[in-house]
Amino acid sequence: MNAEEERPTPPAPLPEGKGEQDLRNSVASAEPGEVTLGVTPLPSGRGAGGVGSSRRLIALMLVLVAIGLAVWFFAIRTPDDFGRFQGRWQLAVPAGSAPDGAPIARQTPIVVKVTGDRWAFMLGEMEQKKYAMTLRPEADPKEIDLVQLAADDQPLMQKWPPPERPVTLRGIYAVERDRVRVVTAPGNEPRPPSLDTSDGVTVWILERGP
Secondary structure: OHHHOOOOOOOOOOOOOOHHHHHHHHHHHEEEEEEEOOOOOOOOOOOHHHHHHHHHHHHHHHHHHHHHHHHHHHHHHHOHHHHHHHHHEEEEEEEEEEEEEEEEEEEEEEEEEEEOEEEEEEOEEEEEEEEOOOOOEEOEEEEEEEEEOOOOOOOOOOOOOOOOOOEEEEEEEEEEOEEEEEEEEEOOOOOOOOOOOOOOEEEEEEEEOO
């Protein structure tokens, strides 16, 4: 055997770049891999208070609606007596009774105009007399005081008999829809005890006018 036959055959070279790529892959596989933790997402909007906030918002809206309905019912739909008196009224006076016993009222050309606490008797557009009105709806029967006013809107004073005091009509009243019945005592007489009183009193019937 000669020397050329004993020499080992060198290994065939690797394809270009093959060795480096395998080496990099080997090193990469030896490095610790990243660990990804699985997180289950919360329901839509839950983490930001979506569901709870929506419920609170709905509850708040329901409360506001309830308050609005209460204000409408008590302040608009069912006004108090002071509110019911406001506006223009045609003044009528009792004129006997119908065959069935129902009272008959005869309208006069006088209009009663109530604005705030001011009560005025009007003839056409001319103011005849004016009063400051005070109501006591808690009394039984309900009470009304009308203090006559002078031209300067100050109480008209009665000097005789002494002592000096404002000219005041003391009465009682009842409100029924678009109709008001007022019974007043003359001068300094005591307030009438009943709406059915007819002797020595003045009876006004106010009917809603134009």
